[in-house]
Amino acid sequence: MMDASRLGFDPLIPWIALFVLAGGAFALWGAYVVYRGKAWLFRALALTVLTLALANPLWIEEQREPLKDVVAVIMDRSESMNFRGRTETAQAAYEGLRRDLEADENLELRIAETDPGADGTDMYIALQSALSDVPRDRIAGAVMITDGQIHDIPEDTSDAVQLGPVHAMIVGGDDEIDRNIEIQSVPSFSIIDQRVEMRVRVNDPTAETVEVGVTINGEQQPSQTIRVGEPQMMPFTLRRRGENLIVLSVDGIPNELTLANNLASARISGVQDRLRVLLVTGEPHAGARVWRDLLKSDPAVDLVHFTILRPPHKSDNVPTEEIALIAFPKAQLFREKLNEFDLVIFDHELRPAVLEEAYLNRVARYVEQGGALLIASGPPYPGAYMLYNTPLGGVLPGRATGEMVDGRFIPQLTALGKRHSVTATLSTEGWGPWMRYMKLEQGNSEALMQTPNGSPLLLLNRVGKGRVASVMSDQLWLWARGYEGGGPYAELIRRTAHWLMKEPELEEELLTLEAGASSEVKARLQTLSDSPPPLKMLGPDGVEVETPWTLVSPGIYQAATPASELGLYRATSGKLNAVTLRGPTHPREYLDLRATTEKVQPLANATLGGVYRLGADGTPNMPRLQRVGERGPAAAADWYGLRRREAYAVRATESTTLLPGVVGMLLACAFMMLAWRREGR
Numbered sequence: 149m150m151d152a153s154r155l156g157f158d159p160l161i162p163w164i165a166l167f168v169l170a171g172g173a174f175a176l177w178g179a180y181v182v183y184r185g186k187a188w189l190f191r192a193l194a195l196t197v198l199t200l201a202l203a204n205p206l207w208i209e210e211q212r213e214p215l216k217d218v219v220a221v222i223m224d225r226s227e228s229m230n231f232r233g234r235t236e237t238a239q240a241a242y243e244g245l246r247r248d249l250e251a252d253e254n255l256e257l258r259i260a261e262t263d264p265g266a267d268g269t270d271m272y273i274a275l276q277s278a279l280s281d282v283p284r285d286r287i288a289g290a291v292m293i294t295d296g297q298i299h300d301i302p303e304d305t306s307d308a309v310q311l312g313p314v315h316a317m318i319v320g321g322d323d324e325i326d327r328n329i330e331i332q333s334v335p336s337f338s339i340i341d342q343r344v345e346m347r348v349r350v351n352d353p354t355a356e357t358v359e360v361g362v363t364i365n366g367e368q369q370p371s372q373t374i375r376v377g378e379p380q381m382m383p384f385t386l387r388r389r390g391e392n393l394i395v396l397s398v399d400g401i402p403n404e405l406t407l408a409n410n411l412a413s414a415r416i417s418g419v420q421d422r423l424r425v426l427l428v429t430g431e432p433h434a435g436a437r438v439w440r441d442l443l444k445s446d447p448a449v450d451l452v453h454f455t456i457l458r459p460p461h462k463s464d465n466v467p468t469e470e471i472a473l474i475a476f477p478k479a480q481l482f483r484e485k486l487n488e489f490d491l492v493i494f495d496h497e498l499r500p501a502v503l504e505e506a507y508l509n510r511v512a513r514y515v516e517q518g519g520a521l522l523i524a525s526g527p528p529y530p531g532a533y534m535l536y537n538t539p540l541g542g543v544l545p546g547r548a549t550g551e552m553v554d555g556r557f558i559p560q561l562t563a564l565g566k567r568h569s570v571t572a573t574l575s576t577e578g579w580g581p582w583m584r585y586m587k588l589e590q591g592n593s594e595a596l597m598q599t600p601n602g603s604p605l606l607l608l609n610r611v612g613k614g615r616v617a618s619v620m621s622d623q624l625w626l627w628a629r630g631y632e633g634g635g636p637y638a639e640l641i642r643r644t645a646h647w648l649m650k651e652p653e654l655e656e657e658l659l660t661l662e663a664g665a666s667s668e669v670k671a672r673l674q675t676l677s678d679s680p681p682p683l684k685m686l687g688p689d690g691v692e693v694e695t696p697w698t699l700v701s702p703g704i705y706q707a708a709t710p711a712s713e714l715g716l717y718r719a720t721s722g723k724l725n726a727v728t729l730r731g732p733t734h735p736r737e738y739l740d741l742r743a744t745t746e747k748v749q750p751l752a753n754a755t756l757g758g759v760y761r762l763g764a765d766g767t768p769n770m771p772r773l774q775r776v777g778e779r780g781p782a783a784a785a786d787w788y789g790l791r792r793r794e795a796y797a798v799r800a801t802e803s804t805t806l807l808p809g810v811v812g813m814l815l816a817c818a819f820m821m822l823a824w825r826r827e828g829r
Contacts (some may be wrong), residue, residue: 150214156206160809170199190826194819201812204805211800216256217288217793219249220278220311223261224294226269227737229319231406233764234743237319238293241768245291245317248773255288255790268299268736272308272751279311288775288790289313289757289782295320296744299736305754312755313782313789320743320764327352328409329360329398330739332379337417338386345381346394346414351740352376354401361397366718366727386418390652395716395729409738411715413729422450423649426481426489428503429455430496433526435625439495442628442638452481452489456502482507486514490649496526496622497534509539516543516612520648525586526622527552545593545609545618554584557599559635565596567676567703569654570608570643580632582623593618606640608647615648661719661728669717669730673697673705681722683707688715697721758783 159166173195180191223242229235249257260278262269271292279287290311292298296318308314330349338344350358356376362369362384374380386392396412404410425443429436432455443451454476482503486492492511515521523535523544535541536548558581565571588604595604607618627635647654658674671683683695697705711717711730719726745759752759762768776782776789783789 150212151209152212153207153209156208156803158204158206158803160202160204166199166202169202173199190819190823194816194823197807197812197819198816200807201809201816204809205807206803207806208801208803210798210802212796213799214254215286215795215797216254217790217795218256218258218279218282218286219288219790220258220260220275220290221245221249222271222274222278222290222292222294223259224269224271224292224298225261225264226266226297227264228269228295228297228741231741232320232324233766234295234319236766237762237764237768240766241293241317241319241762241770244768244770245293245773252775254792258282269294269297270300271298272300272302275311275314283795284310286793286795287311288793289315289755291788292316292748294318294748295741296746296748297737297740297742298747301747301751305751308751308755313757313791314751314755315757315783315788316745316748316752316759317768317770318743318745318748318759318761319768320761322743322761324405324742325353325401325403326405326409326741327354327358327398327401328739328741329396329412331396331412331414334394334414335416337419339421340386340389340418342421343383343385344416345383347379348374348382348396348412349379350374350376350398352398352401358398363395363397363716363727365393366716366725386416388652389418389420389650392416392418393727393729405741409741411729420448420490420649423448423490424450424488425452425491425493425645426486427451427453427493427495428498429453430494430498430502430526431456433496433622435524435622435628436495438625438628438637439493439524439641442641454481456498476502478503478507482510486510487517487519489519491520491522491645493522493524494535495524505538508535512540512543515614515616518613520614520645520650521616522645522648523616523618524622524624525618525620527584527586543609543611543614543616545607545616546591546604547589548620549587549589551587552584553587553603556581556583557585558582559597559605560600562595562598562604564594564676565598565606568594568596568608569656569658569674570647571596571606571640572703573643574636574639578633579635580626580630582621582626584623585621588618588620606644608644615650617644617648657724659719659721659724659726661717661726663711663717663728663730667710667712668708669711669719669728671695671707671709671719671721671726673707673721673724675703675705680705683709684720685709686718686720687711688713688717752783756780756782758788760788 177192177195221242224238229238246257249255258278260274262271262274271294275290287310292314294316296316328351332347332349334346335344348360350360352358357373358376359371359373360382361371364384364386365388369384372382374382384394392415394414394416398410400407400410427439427443436455440453443449456476511521534548534550536544558579561571561576585599585603585605590604590607593607593609595607597606598604605620609616624637627637643654652658656676660672662670669685673680680697683697684692685695686692693709695707695709697707700706715730717728717730749759760771762770772787774787774789775792778791782791
């Protein structure tokens with residue numbers, strides 16, 4: 149504690165009124181002097197005493213407790229500090245700085261650290277947080293220990309003046325070199341088989357052009373040459389629906405700081421541009437509108453629908469020119485345009501006069517070359533003509549007998565259907581009945597739905613590069629109408645159609661990889677097998693590790709493999725394979741890893757602080773600490789300063805009135821009477 153005295157005022161009237169009164173009195177006194185009044189001295193004394201009396205002067209005696217000045221030390225704990233001795237050097241600098249600060253009894257130390265898991269280095273936010281509750285008249289300054297790669301320093305540093313001086317201790321060598329690749333912009337999705345571009349930039353102080361390697365889902369693509377230091381557009385084409393992993397890479401250079409930023413990745417969703425579906429209905433029936441309405445309701449589907457209203461063999465003696473029907477354009481559809489469709493649906497049986505065997509043979513070749521075909525069976529025509537007895541029968545699943553069974557039954561999932569990606573998510577509660585189905589010998593196809601007596605209803609099959617599905621009943625419309633509770637007709641058709649068109653998420657055998665923030669790569673296997681092959685993981689170092697699977701749920705397995713290296717990881721399980729990139733968790737931290745003074749220099753200049761390089765050999769070259777006054781520079785080449793604020797808290801106070809109001813009024817009256825007497829002579 150220390151004692152201090154000072155003069156204070158506690159006016160009897162508001163300060164504004166007091167100032168107005170004093171100003172008016174001074175003006176009147178001045179006028180009185182100009183016009184040569186005789187008692188100017190007494191009048192001046194009277195007005196002065198009156199003003200002082202109203203101001204109520206006090207002599208204040210205080211007991212003051214000095215307050216410590218506050219200094220903040222901000223430690224950079226970001227990922228960019230984990231290279232070439234930076235962490236060790238920063239820790240040594242911090243320990244030496246802390247000893248110096250704690251040796252000064254007039255300093256209070258505040259310590260803050262950046263979040264090591266944040267997307268970037270936010271040291272300015274940490275500085276504000278450390279000093280948020282400190283009165284500005286107690287802040288002695290701040291010291292940042294960092295590599296200079298700070299991402300949140302504001303462009304306008306005027307608000308930082310009250311936090312200063314801010315000094316930056318830069319760890320890291322001034323001769324570091326690093327090559328890095330940065331993806332500046334990339335679309336979130338792309339239409340498959342169409343050209344798409346991403347904007348890329350490569351930084352390299354040693355070259356003018358660089359070869360950039362490209363892989364898409366682990367498949368090597370032709371490398372591309374780009375200029376260093378300039379953003380450029382890199383084109384590529386996606387071939388697969390769903391998520392695609394694009395990895396760009398550049399080779400390392402001698403004495404490079406790290407290879408961690410020589411890889412960059414992006415995930416782009418491949419989407420189909422307006423799925424084209426051909427629907428051919430063999431004859432009008434109650435379920436035809438269900439197919440049409442469901443497909444037309446999807447804005448991503450372009451539907452071409454034909455219903456055979458008048459078979460060619462029909463003879464009713466009506467002249468052709470009087471028939472208000474167009475001819476079925478089978479030559480144009482099945483000879484010229486067939487390969488333009490993503491999915492072909494045959495609803496109900498087609499008579500041989502409607503679609504000849506030559507066209508059905510083209511449909512079979514379309515499937516074998518990668519097309520998708522869905523058959524919705526109806527009652528066979530007289531003569532037992534069925535698609536199974538045509539060249540198309542070679543690609544259809546199973547073998548139909550031609551026998552139609554009538555009678556009420558409720559469809560159910562097979563054991564395979566309960567695990568298959570197409571039907572596993574369908575709830576079987578409350579399904580309504582169907583009234584008929586066509587018998588079929590299953591053969592080598594996969595049955596997902598069946599009747600209660602085991603006859604297959606929904607079958608899937610792969611043929612060549614394409615896929616085929618058959619629904620052995622024309623009663624799906626009962627579910628659409630909600631008959632006795634209905635059923636999940638829309639979801640069933642949608643998932644079946646997407647499986648036919650090879651949507652990745654509906655593959656019954658699917659292997660995926662995920663590299664998270666932890667030092668491991670997680671694999672997930674979706675399979676129909678009860679004993680899947682073990683997981684084999686090939687890391688960027690060329691070492692292959694075999695890991696057993698852990699059953700999570702029927703058909704779903706998981707495994708995790710340690711992954712200490714950064715780079716591309718490839719996994720195989722039998723014939724399945726997948727890739728993922730374990731790279732920088734926060735790309736912004738890895739865009740530039742060189743120690744720099746450029747980003748923090750404006751902040752130091754605005755607060756009259758300094759920037760110093762400490763090196764990266766574990767023994768920092770720290771400048772000398774000294775205390776400086778309230779004003780002036782706080783840094784030089786070999787020292788940095790913290791200001792002496794000399795703040796205090798008043799613990800006790802006692803005041804004495806110097807001119808009581810009554811005494812002041814009496815004195816003012818006495819001086820006025822003397823003035824009147826003087827003027828009266």
